[in-house]
Amino acid sequence: MGNIKTLDLPLKTTPATIEDVARLAEVSIATVSRAIHMPEKVAASTRQKIDHAIAVTGYSANAMARSLRLGRSNMILAIAPDISDPNFSPILIGLEKEARANGLGLLIGHTQGDPLRGIEYLKFMNAHQAAGMILFTGYVPSDPNQPAPRLPPSVAVVEPMAHGSIPFVGVDDRLGARKLLELLLAHGHRRIAFIGDSRARLAHHRRRIGFDEGVAAAGLRDSQMVLDSDGTLEGGRAAIERLFLRDDLPTAFLCVNDQTAAGVMMGLTARGYDVPKDFSVTGFDDIPQANFLSPGLTTIRQPRTAIGQEAMALLLRMLEGEGAEQPETLLMPDLIVRGTVGPPAPWPLNRKGFAKGS
């Protein structure tokens, strides 16, 4: 009889079910299930028969049936405003890697920065009973017309949550900014401008705080400068244009991110200045483009893949039932020194494109 079963298996065209395995191993399906999930509960000899049957049939459990029964899928939903953002995609890799290693799948959601699309995903997540969520957005999407849905365990990355108690995994922004400032100070800079909008994003706000702290610690409160900029390349360039309408120029620019720094560099180059001879510039993030600027941008590298893995590992622990042991996990920022920082130019600088300042 066993023989017959072994023989007619290749005829089957649909994937093997637990029943096929049970039949072949001559046990009940319950025992097969147990052999898989609680091996210590089944006799060694039986286990062996079952293992063999599994190998022969190529059985792997139907995840849908399993999820249905368990009331929870093995999918983690990652919601990001822009998956192609070079800051995000390596995090996705880290997330995916860690998830896979634990038999979970990573489902991606892309909101394009549109909170409405977030609501869609909420529905989707609900329907799919995602086991957990990773949020890149800094807020929980919610539909005002519906009662708040129960969220699965969630972890925030990149941008800490504005409200609520969702744990955050990311780089230590404050410390990163501090490191950059120290570098500029070490080179002798005293008039340093921070370029960025510290209100829009909490992560950027923290960079600003690091800057402020460093400035205060060095006793330079009066000579600091802050220029608003929206965090884009264009914004960086525009900030430079506005700056040169003024008289008091800094000798260095600490930019809230690399895009801004690139814009600043382009703005300065366009005016005929040289970086780092005339001005020093620093970025933040170490996006892949940073190394393609000339000179290469001195910046802070985010340990992106590590952030992803760490975040997923934390989520996994939360799924095991342990609460998040700490609200924030801050990873060490790496200072990447390339070519955009040098000693300050002698003051007053020979202004180009404008009459010389007083």
Added chain:
Amino acid sequence: MGNIKTLDLPLKTTPATIEDVARLAEVSIATVSRAIHMPEKVAASTRQKIDHAIAVTGYSANAMARSLRLGRSNMILAIAPDISDPNFSPILIGLEKEARANGLGLLIGHTQGDPLRGIEYLKFMNAHQAAGMILFTGYVPSDPNQPAPRLPPSVAVVEPMAHGSIPFVGVDDRLGARKLLELLLAHGHRRIAFIGDSRARLAHHRRRIGFDEGVAAAGLRDSQMVLDSDGTLEGGRAAIERLFLRDDLPTAFLCVNDQTAAGVMMGLTARGYDVPKDFSVTGFDDIPQANFLSPGLTTIRQPRTAIGQEAMALLLRMLEGEGAEQPETLLMPDLIVRGTVGPPAPWPLNRKGFAKGS
């Protein structure tokens, strides 16, 4: 009675099921299911009651149960060697967008170029009964120890399949290379080198073919030149080093991709040459970094998001039962002219770092 049901609904903590809806609408669950999937089969008045009940309960079908019953999930699995590759991530966006618009989810798999990991995903896909697959890898992962699994409908992007009949959606590589060559010819170049390895990747091979065709059409068969390079920045730089050991230099470099072009530019700059004064350089792909080089890289832009959307749309059509109407969908490449192409330098060039050539 209807009242009572409306009232006790808010007490429920688990998501509403089809049964909740049916009870509230005072119909059977079969009718609810029909109202959703084949609305024309249910009376307008009933439909209305049901719609109302759905709205009240906030019902959305349990995707797990649905998939189990249907024997197929509403997940599309995308397998890419590297999700963070700037060439890939915008395609992912396109894929995701189109998938979402049709109620499907995008599951991502990251092989890190390791074929073994592909096998894992095959298993995963099997267990999750993915409705379809998108392959970035150019081959179907397979486990030699297992009988070939039945693949769901699949579409290849980025890299055409080496064997088999999986339809491909991508840019017209041949035409792109041709356009670049025409541009160089129009600037007066006659000695043009192709840099890249045309064997490793089929897409690269096609670029090479476009190059060869253009060269032949211009009657320049003898003066062409091909330098092997592995498609990385380092490879591009190395190719330049090797080149300068020889006597006969080209005046322009048609690089198989942007990374190679960046390497070439860095190699040339390191030797003291100026691009485009001494040499012209072109890339392919228009990765985000291309615009950060100085001068900006003249290259071919891949319509990446469109590729993703088109690929998913095709897959969706295949899921509807229509076979792939054509094996290849080639999207138009865009020529992006920046600053790395100019007229050829007078020959012989004053060699730097080496004795002048004969």
Added chain:
DNA sequence: GACGTAAATGTAAAGGTTTACATTTGCCCA
């Protein structure tokens, strides 16, 4: 040798949906 106990295994229900088939309803026409 019988009994008690623990270990191993089996039985059956439940999870939410879709759909073939069965039943009811409503309507038209003779």
Added chain:
DNA sequence: TGGGCAAATGTAAACCTTTACATTTACGTC
């Protein structure tokens, strides 16, 4: 008014798994 037919709806099975509970088996002890 009743018979026939189409439209609308209902009933119940199936998809595959996990697990509480029930049953069998094995073994040690008196």
